[in-house]
Amino acid sequence: MYISSARVNPTDVAASQISSQISENSAIAVGSAASEDSAPARPRAAVAPNVLALGSVSLVTDISSEMITAVLPMYVIFTLGLSPLQFGALNGLYFGVTALVRLAGGHAADRWQRRKLVAGSGYALSALCKLGLLTAGSSVSALGVVIAADRTGKGLRTGPRDALISLSSTPETLGRSFGVHRALDTVGAFLGPVVAFGLLLANPERYDTVFVASFGIAAFGVVMLAVLVRDRTEAVDRENPVSVGAALRLLLLPRFRRVCVAALLLGAVALSDSFVYLLLQQRLDISAEYFPLLPLGTTASYLLLAVPFGQLADRVGRIRVFVGGYAALLCAYLMLFGPVGGVVLLLPTLVLHGVFYAATDGVLMAAVGPMLPAHLRASGMALIQTGQSVALLASSVLFGAAWDRWGLHAAIALAVVSLAAAILAALWILPLAKESNT
Amino acid sequence: MNTRVRVLILTVSGLLAATAITGYVVNAHGAAAGDSPTGSIDLGTAGRAGKAGAAGTILFRDTAPGPDFGHVASVPAARPDAVPTVSSTLCDRFYAAHGTAICLRRGGALPATYASVLDHSLHQVRQVKTAGFPNRARVSASGTMVSWTTFVQGDSYLADDFSTRTSILDTRTGRLIDNVESIPLTLDGKPYHAADVNYWGVTFAADDNTFYATVRTGGRTYLVQGDFRAWTARTLRENVECPSLSPDGTRIVFKKRVNASANRPWRLYVLDLRTMRETPLAEEHSVDDQAAWLDDQTVMYGRPRQSGGDWDVWAVPADGGGEPRVLIHDASSPASQDGRS
Numbered sequence: 100m101y102i103s104s105a106r107v108n109p110t111d112v113a114a115s116q117i118s119s120q121i122s123e124n125s126a127i128a129v130g131s132a133a134s135e136d137s138a139p140a141r142p143r144a145a146v147a148p149n150v151l152a153l154g155s156v157s158l159v160t161d162i163s164s165e166m167i168t169a170v171l172p173m174y175v176i177f178t179l180g181l182s183p184l185q186f187g188a189l190n191g192l193y194f195g196v197t198a199l200v201r202l203a204g205g206h207a208a209d210r211w212q213r214r215k216l217v218a219g220s221g222y223a224l225s226a227l228c229k230l231g232l233l234t235a236g237s238s239v240s241a242l243g244v245v246i247a248a249d250r251t252g253k254g255l256r257t258g259p260r261d262a263l264i265s266l267s268s269t270p271e272t273l274g275r276s277f278g279v280h281r282a283l284d285t286v287g288a289f290l291g292p293v294v295a296f297g298l299l300l301a302n303p304e305r306y307d308t309v310f311v312a313s314f315g316i317a318a319f320g321v322v323m324l325a326v327l328v329r330d331r332t333e334a335v336d337r338e339n340p341v342s343v344g345a346a347l348r349l350l351l352l353p354r355f356r357r358v359c360v361a362a363l364l365l366g367a368v369a370l371s372d373s374f375v376y377l378l379l380q381q382r383l384d385i386s387a388e389y390f391p392l393l394p395l396g397t398t399a400s401y402l403l404l405a406v407p408f409g410q411l412a413d414r415v416g417r418i419r420v421f422v423g424g425y426a427a428l429l430c431a432y433l434m435l436f437g438p439v440g441g442v443v444l445l446l447p448t449l450v451l452h453g454v455f456y457a458a459t460d461g462v463l464m465a466a467v468g469p470m471l472p473a474h475l476r477a478s479g480m481a482l483i484q485t486g487q488s489v490a491l492l493a494s495s496v497l498f499g500a501a502w503d504r505w506g507l508h509a510a511i512a513l514a515v516v517s518l519a520a521a522i523l524a525a526l527w528i529l530p531l532a533k534e535s536n537t
Numbered sequence: 538m539n540t541r542v543r544v545l546i547l548t549v550s551g552l553l554a555a556t557a558i559t560g561y562v563v564n565a566h567g568a569a570a571g572d573s574p575t576g577s578i579d580l581g582t583a584g585r586a587g588k589a590g591a592a593g594t595i596l597f598r599d600t601a602p603g604p605d606f607g608h609v610a611s612v613p614a615a616r617p618d619a620v621p622t623v624s625s626t627l628c629d630r631f632y633a634a635h636g637t638a639i640c641l642r643r644g645g646a647l648p649a650t651y652a653s654v655l656d657h658s659l660h661q662v663r664q665v666k667t668a669g670f671p672n673r674a675r676v677s678a679s680g681t682m683v684s685w686t687t688f689v690q691g692d693s694y695l696a697d698d699f700s701t702r703t704s705i706l707d708t709r710t711g712r713l714i715d716n717v718e719s720i721p722l723t724l725d726g727k728p729y730h731a732a733d734v735n736y737w738g739v740t741f742a743a744d745d746n747t748f749y750a751t752v753r754t755g756g757r758t759y760l761v762q763g764d765f766r767a768w769t770a771r772t773l774r775e776n777v778e779c780p781s782l783s784p785d786g787t788r789i790v791f792k793k794r795v796n797a798s799a800n801r802p803w804r805l806y807v808l809d810l811r812t813m814r815e816t817p818l819a820e821e822h823s824v825d826d827q828a829a830w831l832d833d834q835t836v837m838y839g840r841p842r843q844s845g846g847d848w849d850v851w852a853v854p855a856d857g858g859g860e861p862r863v864l865i866h867d868a869s870s871p872a873s874q875d876g877r878s
Binding site for chain 2 (some may be wrong): 138169171172176178179181296298299300301302304305307308311312315316318319323325327381390391502503506507508530
């Protein structure tokens with residue numbers, strides 16, 4: 100049933116050869132990794148069962164976590180009586196924790212070569228936190244601990260999970276594999292709020308029903324992971340163990356480093372989603388009650404386009420599609436300043452915004468996978484994901500400061516020009532040639 | 538593990554989870570249906586003594602855990618520790634004056650805030666759907682003018698920051714200002730335009746035309762005085778949030794930002810509108826509420842307990858003296874219904 104998850108992975112060899120510029124002995128690791136692979140590679144094969152399994156786990160887990168995200172502000176502010184300011188502080192406080200845990204999770208998964216175990220711990224921890232919400236009651240400090248633990252769980256699992264997807268997939272179809280995973284994940288994100296608000300409609304004020312249901316769903320996700328997902332263990336050379344130094348030296352890999360720099364640069368000038376929705380609302384004078392529907396437009400577009408863009412990335416080059424995603428975002432910004440209005444503005448803008456996600460999120464992971472040696476893949480992915488989230492925070496702070504100082508319109512103009520400049524810079528920095536998979 | 542074992546484990550655990558969730562939800566539903574409060578409250582006009590809600594009562598949102606949670610309740614002003622009469626009306630934020638009540642409630646399949654204008658017997662006479670979370674609600678002393686504020690996630694650039702949306706409704710003419718932000722504003726004496734203006738916490742004067750509110754722009758908050766018919770507003774003073782005008786119209790109680798951090802950020806002050814002198818009240822805890830007036834000498838407000846949850850309504854003298862005291866346990870959104878109204 101799981102034969103296809105063990106395949107010859109020539110790109111691993113290529114990546115390890117690059118890494119051998121740093122560590123002379125990594126060829127041993129590559130040799131043993133290659134020898135365990137016996138099944139012949141099938142080009143254009145269906146998505147690996149392991150990827151489908153991970154996608155299903157993400158779908159179920161995302162239903163659970165998005166249920167909580169949807170009701171948490173209301174619960175915290177009206178049932179527990181925290182002020183919005185306190186809630187904001189609570190919510191924003193754990194950013195640093197998540198970033199560090201993400202790095203640690205990636206590293207632990209590589210060090211012990213137990214990706215499934217580390218990812219599973221993250222899923223299990225987040226599941227337990229749903230019960231923690233029940234028991235934390237109205238204590239602000241207990242609530243803070245629960246939210247921090249939930250973020251820790253999310254931080255732990257992301258790197259190892261993406262490494263598992265990457266290692267379980269044939270190199271030629273990495274883009275499609277990540278596309279399938281992200282599409283399944285997004286289905287869960289869609290369903291979560293529906294389930295949560297459905298429960299609250301049936302039992303007003305009974306947030307405990309949402310927490311209990313969320314826990315049950317998350318626990319089922321953990322069982323699914325345990326039963327359906329197969330771990331990938333890469334042989335590690337004893338003389339070149341996985342160390343913090345080895346993980347950091349990934350940044351010396353020329354191709355990976357260039358991608359990291361470009362991803363950070365683009366991330367730091369791309370504005371967060373709420374900005375796009377705010378501008379859309381202002382341009383179209385959308386009634387406030389429909390405002391929450393705008394993100395659903397982006398999500399729907401992302402959901403439908405994740406697989407096609409993953410496949411496109413496999414065909415024409417993942418880095419190219421990645422940069423293309425930011426070009427789509429730039430187009431979305433420009434649409435917002437264009438002459439057209441109404442549905443002619445709304446639909447293409449949301450579709451372009453979805454294209455941005457479909458072309459960048461999973462595609463970037465698909466692109467960097469083959470650049471990283473297999474035994475350090477979770478570390479490398481955690482590294483670039485952490486960098487991206489730091490860049491996102493930086494963009495929020497920078498844009499907020501620009502808005503404060505020069506006003507909204509000047510800040511927007513600055514953002515558009517910066518994004519255009521960053522795309523040009525990325526085209527210069529990035530290794531644009533199509534990945535050689537064979 | 539072979540495929541059959543996997544399928545078996547998944548089926549069993551799936552059924553187990555589904556059964557547990559269904560059992561819990563159905564049980565919660567049964568509990569809710571069993572003992573939902575049904576008390577009758579009448580906001581009354583003059584001379585309805587003997588019925589709950591008539592002369593000299595305090596209406597509030599009951600926050601006692603259990604079936605009464607979130608329901609509008611009433612106690613006699615003379616005996617605020619009496620067992621409250623709890624109505625079937627559910628609100629997240631509530632206010633009432635002179636036979637008109639405003640109830641903000643978040644709900645719906647596509648969650649939104651429903652602002653319901655209620656008559657003296659808490660029956661809905663008008664409902665407005667708006668975005669965001671219920672925040673502030675106020676009715677003018679005559680029961681004619683109604684205002685509410687929601688805070689909206691996503692209106693603002695930084696995701697964890699909330700921006701606000703304030704509406705004003707004239708119940709006599711039916712004129713609804715969906716978003717006060719359109720009002721021409723004079724800031725420090727000069728006409729002012731900015732994309733980031735946010736209004737919240739309206740309070741009405743006795744003429745049902747003059748109103749006060751908070752405006753925030755460029756990171757500062759101001760007390761504004763507005764003219765509803767002329768549709769203009771001007772700032773009076775900086776660092777004033779959630780103003781509430783005294784019954785005699787001479788003073789405003791408000792929360793003043795005294796600490797930049799999220800830890801104990803606000804303190805209640807009273808501003809004398811004639812001398813423009815402000816006095817800190819004896820309440821030293823941070824209060825995040827639009828206070829209400831119990832009478833001309835006393836203000837009341839919701840305050841979460843030390844641990845962060847579970848609201849009580851407290852009262853404190855409006856002259857800066859005395860000490861705060863618990864007025865009603867397990868309560869928020871207080872509104873005094875004096876016998877004269």
